[in-house]
Amino acid sequence: MEHSGGQPAEVDITRPSAARVYDYFLGGAHNFEVDRQLAEQIAGLTPNLAETMRANRSFLRRAVRFLVDQGIDQFLDIGSGIPTVGNVHEVAQAAQPRARVVYVDVDPVAVAQSRAILGDDERTGVLQADLREPDEIVAQAVKLGLVDLDRPLAILLAGVLHFIPDTDDPAGIVARLRSLQVPGGFLLISHATQDGQPPEVLAAQRLSSRTDTTINLRTHAEIAGFFGDLTLVEPGLVYLSRWRPEDPAGEDEHPERVGAYGGVARR
């Protein structure tokens, strides 16, 4: 995407944005030169990063299909990013046409692109909001008429919690979201980790502080803690490619390479 004047006024194209850097890695068109430069710099340090991002999308798609199989038909996708092929509503609605999805992102470009792509689809909504304000997000999703808190809701936190530093109390934020779910609801988390990672990853992490948000790598125990008293479904919190792979026979021998865990838990 070039600076054609089509993006919202508040978009700063002189600073890289995490959502647009991610879009570039996924082969999307919604990024600027400043994002591409940073993406290339990060990729030079961590050649596996593009693979991590693809592994994350793939985990998300498998998990959404699993959630639909569990009877879930309402999704709150926080930190949803710029919609790319195989987005949550496409996967969910392919299996369950009634499924409703609310996409939430703090980045104005991600929000504007989501709105443009979704148009007036009545089963999807887009909110510009900050994960640090969980009550506000849920209240707005309810107001849109797309989320009913009396019914099981899947809350998706894919690749977003690592943007929340400990000083902003990520555990408290997730606990609040969990407390709004009735039994039968699910929580999905994918999160970057330092476990099993070489030193280059830590250098790339320092580079990420040039976007609006720094990545906070966390251990398996720390990430598992975000699920609180919910019950992790099999196989638990695992490296992304190990979560219910479509082809268990073609098992990835070095799943730690992607440097991120994923899990799904039931209330």
Ligand SMILES: C[S@@+](CC[C@H](N)C(=O)[O-])C[C@H]1O[C@@H](n2cnc3c(N)ncnc32)[C@H](O)[C@@H]1O
């Ligand atoms: C790596 S992308 C993940 C996109 C998608 N969930 C996925 O897993 O493919 C992270 C997204 O989180 C968004 N984000 C970062 N901090 C956020 C916050 N505090 N509140 C809401 N969204 C946030 C970024 O703008 C970005 O679009």
